[in-house]
Amino acid sequence: MAEGELPAVLILDIGGTHGVLEDLATLLKKHFHLITMKEFLGNKEEMRKKIQSVFVFECRPTIDRELLEGLPNLKVIANSGVGVDHLDLKMISSFGVKVTNTPHAVADPTADIGIALMLASARRLVEGSVLNFLGPSYFFGTPRFCCERDDLSESIFGM
Numbered sequence: 563m564a565e566g567e568l569p570a571v572l573i574l575d576i577g578g579t580h581g582v583l584e585d586l587a588t589l590l591k592k593h594f595h596l597i598t599m600k601e602f603l604g605n606k607e608e609m610r611k612k613i614q615s616v617f618v619f620e621c622r623p624t625i626d627r628e629l630l631e632g633l634p635n636l637k638v639i640a641n642s643g644v645g646v647d648h649l650d651l652k653m654i655s656s657f658g659v660k661v662t663n664t665p666h667a668v669a670d671p672t673a674d675i676g677i678a679l680m681l682a683s684a685r686r687l688v689e690g691s692v693l694n695f696l697g698p699s700y701f702f703g704t705p706r707f708c709c710e711r712d713d714l715s716e717s718i719f720g721m
Contacts, residue, residue, distance in 0.1 A: 568595040570612040571640075572602055572633070574622040582619045590617070599623050611635055621648045630657045644668060 571594040575581030581598075582590070590596055594615070602609045613633050616625065618641045623629070625639060630653070639654060641663040654661055682688060 568593065569614045570595045570597050570609070572597050572599065572613045572616045572623065573619065574599050580620060580622050582617065586619075606632065614638070615640055618642060618649070625649055625654065627653060630654065630659065638662060 571590065573582050573587075573590075573596055575598050576587045576596070577584050581587075582596075587596060595612070597609055597613060602613070610632050611634065614635055614637050616623065616629075616633075616636065616639045618625065618639060620643070630636065636657070636659050638660045639649065639662070641649065641661060644663060644665055644667065646661060646663050649661060651661060
């Protein structure tokens with residue numbers, strides 16, 4: 563790496579279905595030179611020596627022996643999730659590569675969503691919401707939560 567040159571990081575893509583989120587890519591670009599998998603595969607000989615890290619976002623790109631053998635200067639695989647079950651840690655460490663993850667980064671939000679889903683299920687919140695938008699007489703012609711409904715009324719379900 564030349565003086566003043568940012569370290570190169572391999573990612574699957576920016577945006578799209580499986581790529582790194584665009585806002586996250588903008589942040590990463592401040593500190594790293596991002597190389598997409600398409601760019602890497604299009605010019606392996608030049609790119610392979612530059613890449614020092616792989617950023618795994620939503621379990622992609624897949625880290626396999628072929629990829630590791632093709633990246634002689636790889637130092638770290640940065641996993642953007644909690645678990646590393648999708649990574650073969652023994653194989654990766656045999657190449658002298660370190661793996662990082664963020665084990666507690668989403669613990670509280672995950673717990674919040676779990677509690678919200680349990681409450682929504684126990685209180686039949688989704689059914690109530692559907693009835694609110696479709697009208698109470700939609701199911702079997704019988705009102706379930708109120709007697710009359712016009713377009714201006716709103717109801718609170720699950721309370």
